[in-house]
Amino acid sequence: MARINVTNLHKSFGSFTAVKNSTFTVDDGDFFCLLGPSGCGKTTTLRMIAGLELPTSGEIRLAGEDVTFKPASQRDIAFVFQLFALYPHMNVRQNIAYPLKNIGMAAGEIDRRIAEAARTLRIAHLLERAVNGLSSGDRQRVALGRAIVREPAAFMMDEPLGALDAEFRHIMCGELRALHNRLKATTVYVTHDQLEAMSMGDKIAVMNEGVIEQSGSPQEIYDRPASMFVADFIGSPPMNFLSFGGSLVKGGREIAIGIGRQRVPELRVDMPAADYVLGVRPEHVQISESGPIRGEVFGSEYLGTTQIVTINTAEGQVRARLSSDVSLRAGDRLGLEFRPEKLSIFARATGRAIPTALHDGGHR
Amino acid sequence: MNGNRTAYSVVEPSHITKRIAGSIVVAYAMLTLIPLVWIVLTAIKSPPDSISYPPKVIPWVHFEPTIEGFCNLFTTRSRQTPEYLATLPPARGICESQARAKNMVVVSESKYIPRFLNSVIIAFGSTALAVFLGTLAAYGFSRFRVPLKDDLLFFILSTRMMPPIAVAIPIYLMYRELGLQDTRIGMILLYTSVNVSLAVWLLKGFIDEIPREYEEAAMIDGYTRLQAFRKVVLPQAATGIAATAIFCMIFAWNEYAFAVLLTSGDAQTAPPFIPIIIGEGGQDWPAVAAGTTLFLIPILVFTVLLRKHLLRGITFGAVRK
Numbered sequence: 001m002a003r004i005n006v007t008n009l010h011k012s013f014g015s016f017t018a019v020k021n022s023t024f025t026v027d028d029g030d031f032f033c034l035l036g037p038s039g040c041g042k043t044t045t046l047r048m049i050a051g052l053e054l055p056t057s058g059e060i061r062l063a064g065e066d067v068t069f070k071p072a073s074q075r076d077i078a079f080v081f082q083l084f085a086l087y088p089h090m091n092v093r094q095n096i097a098y099p100l101k102n103i104g105m106a107a108g109e110i111d112r113r114i115a116e117a118a119r120t121l122r123i124a125h126l127l128e129r130a131v132n133g134l135s136s137g138d139r140q141r142v143a144l145g146r147a148i149v150r151e152p153a154a155f156m157m158d159e160p161l162g163a164l165d166a167e168f169r170h171i172m173c174g175e176l177r178a179l180h181n182r183l184k185a186t187t188v189y190v191t192h193d194q195l196e197a198m199s200m201g202d203k204i205a206v207m208n209e210g211v212i213e214q215s216g217s218p219q220e221i222y223d224r225p226a227s228m229f230v231a232d233f234i235g236s237p238p239m240n241f242l243s244f245g246g247s248l249v250k251g252g253r254e255i256a257i258g259i260g261r262q263r264v265p266e267l268r269v270d271m272p273a274a275d276y277v278l279g280v281r282p283e284h285v286q287i288s289e290s291g292p293i294r295g296e297v298f299g300s301e302y303l304g305t306t307q308i309v310t311i312n313t314a315e316g317q318v319r320a321r322l323s324s325d326v327s328l329r330a331g332d333r334l335g336l337e338f339r340p341e342k343l344s345i346f347a348r349a350t351g352r353a354i355p356t357a358l359h360d361g362g363h364r
Numbered sequence: 365m366n367g368n369r370t371a372y373s374v375v376e377p378s379h380i381t382k383r384i385a386g387s388i389v390v391a392y393a394m395l396t397l398i399p400l401v402w403i404v405l406t407a408i409k410s411p412p413d414s415i416s417y418p419p420k421v422i423p424w425v426h427f428e429p430t431i432e433g434f435c436n437l438f439t440t441r442s443r444q445t446p447e448y449l450a451t452l453p454p455a456r457g458i459c460e461s462q463a464r465a466k467n468m469v470v471v472s473e474s475k476y477i478p479r480f481l482n483s484v485i486i487a488f489g490s491t492a493l494a495v496f497l498g499t500l501a502a503y504g505f506s507r508f509r510v511p512l513k514d515d516l517l518f519f520i521l522s523t524r525m526m527p528p529i530a531v532a533i534p535i536y537l538m539y540r541e542l543g544l545q546d547t548r549i550g551m552i553l554l555y556t557s558v559n560v561s562l563a564v565w566l567l568k569g570f571i572d573e574i575p576r577e578y579e580e581a582a583m584i585d586g587y588t589r590l591q592a593f594r595k596v597v598l599p600q601a602a603t604g605i606a607a608t609a610i611f612c613m614i615f616a617w618n619e620y621a622f623a624v625l626l627t628s629g630d631a632q633t634a635p636p637f638i639p640i641i642i643g644e645g646g647q648d649w650p651a652v653a654a655g656t657t658l659f660l661i662p663i664l665v666f667t668v669l670l671r672k673h674l675l676r677g678i679t680f681g682a683v684r685k
Contacts, residue, residue: 073585079581079584087578102585
């Protein structure tokens with residue numbers, strides 16, 4: 001098992017830059033998710049760690065050893081592909097045995113490890129089957145089997161659940177996490193699905209256009225997004241953005257927005273007059289006739305215990321997660337206020353979060 | 365089913381359609397087979413039977429089969445006086461006896477067997493070389509970022525855009541300068557250069573169809589790229605390689621124009637040799653037919669051996685999911 005250090009990793013394909021100066025650390029035994037929309041460079045990053053792609057510049061260390069330009073075969077890493085990549089001319093047992101045969105392991109040890117992996121993944125009854133006849137879930141289990149029998153220093157997983165149907169994906173999600181809890185192997189997991197990342201990851205790095213926008217625990221990323229991109233990408237429905245202007249004063253606890261003032265986490269910096277954005281999670285929106293924002297109900301989606309109400313305001317559309325008891329109809333006019341300690345403030349121009357008490361936990 | 369059809373299937377052809385289609389296929393196959401059957405029949409006729417009118421069709425009924433054609437193919441004979449023949453020891457072998465009956469003696473073996481061997485060596489040699497080079501090139505084009513890839517691929521294809529015989533004279537002059545004229549290696553190189561473009565394009569299609577993840581998985585599992593290519597890509601591409609080999613083989617085996625132009629002796633292949641037989645002492649159709657019949661056999665065997673790949677191969681990987 002090993003820690004992975006990625007420093008200033010850069011990758012260009014001709015004039016296109018896929019990954020820009022990425023730096024992050026995956027701690028020993030962590031389940032690390034690289035999350036982002038398609039084309040954001042997350043798979044390229046993963047492939048560079050595995051050695052399937054060579055970086056343009058930067059450094060990758062695996063358990064302290066510089067492996068940046070080592071071929072994939074010389075890194076102690078297993079890779080699980082989205083499309084399984086099981087060898088079609090071999091049966092399940094041969095597929096799982098393949099990486100072990102390559103390193104010349106004794107037949108008895110191979111059998112022992114296969115039996116153990118098959119028990120862990122509950123595929124013992126499939127060992128003599130051809131891979132072509134298997135369901136996609138079983139195929140992915142076999143692919144996982146092929147990865148875990150090697151007992152590698154780290155696992156790379158490239159959207160391993162992407163080819164499964166929704167119901168199965170949910171089951172495999174749980175199984176993968178359970179498997180990780182048992183093996184405690186360092187894992188880098190690439191996905192574009194925030195639910196997978198949030199439910200499985202110890203740490204998440206959100207990528208966009210080749211840049212890691214933020215990395216941290218799922219809660220950190222959800223509660224304290226470092227940029228509007230992260231805030232918008234994580235959460236369903238995503239964070240609401242409300243425009244306001246003016247200057248921000250260090251130590252200030254209020255901003256002027258709409259027709260009144262809204263309390264916010266204490267500001268840690270002075271900012272000149274400019275356009276800013278207040279970020280509000282839907283569950284932190286409350287109806288209040290004295291609130292600074294006035295709006296008109298556009299519609300609502302009933303979700304059982306809660307409902308998502310869409311409200312048009314002058315500052316932007318707001319989606320609020322409210323109790324289903326609240327009865328609202330399209331066209332109703334109402335006032336809104338927000339839970340102050342949970343609010344984020346972003347600079348409109350850069351999209352980056354403005355430091356507040358939210359980030360250092362110093363809210364009083 | 366059960367006769368009480370409730371709806372017509374749009375996709376599945378009906379019984380009658382299937383039967384009609386089947387009959388057409390069978391009729392067409394028989395039509396195309398007639399020339400082949402006629403060649404084989406001619407090969408076992410005597411020269412007078414081969415040109416008789418109305419034609420003699422069914423062996424043992426219309427004519428008596430004979431191996432005279434094959435004897436004439438494999439030997440050269442000369443006419444002698446009966447007095448001289450009487451002084452000779454008794455004939456040995458069927459061909460000798462047949463020649464004696466016509467007041468002839470077998471002088472030597474003909475050149476057919478060496479020419480046939482030339483064909484085998486040149487066709488197999490150039491096929492192997494073209495497929496080998498084609499597979500490597502196709503893999504490279506398929507998997508790596510080759511600078512000017514599209515231009516190079518178009519260049520390779522463009523070598524097929526004019527009939528090869530259009531460059532016959534330059535090639536003839538080049539070969540004379542290089543001493544490749546009438547050599548097997550020269551013919552192998554020539555057929556390879558014609559076939560390799562076909563091989564690259566066909567095989568690139570097949571290799572593109574093989575997901576890269578297979579090789580990548582193998583490399584992760586501890587193989588070098590070359591090992592991954594050998595152990596994972598080649599078995600997957602076997603169908604395409606077999607189909608490509610058949611196409612190359614058929615071209616090299618049948619090629620006539622360059623063979624006539626560039627070979628005359630040591631390296632002459634069977635296609636230019638077979639017509640020469642006609643000229644030797646009257647038109648000996650059974651000998652020509654016998655030469656042709658034997659010439660068909662290797663390509664037949666080769667195709668039959670690889671046929672299970674061929675059908676999948678000519679659908680260009682459409683079968684693979």
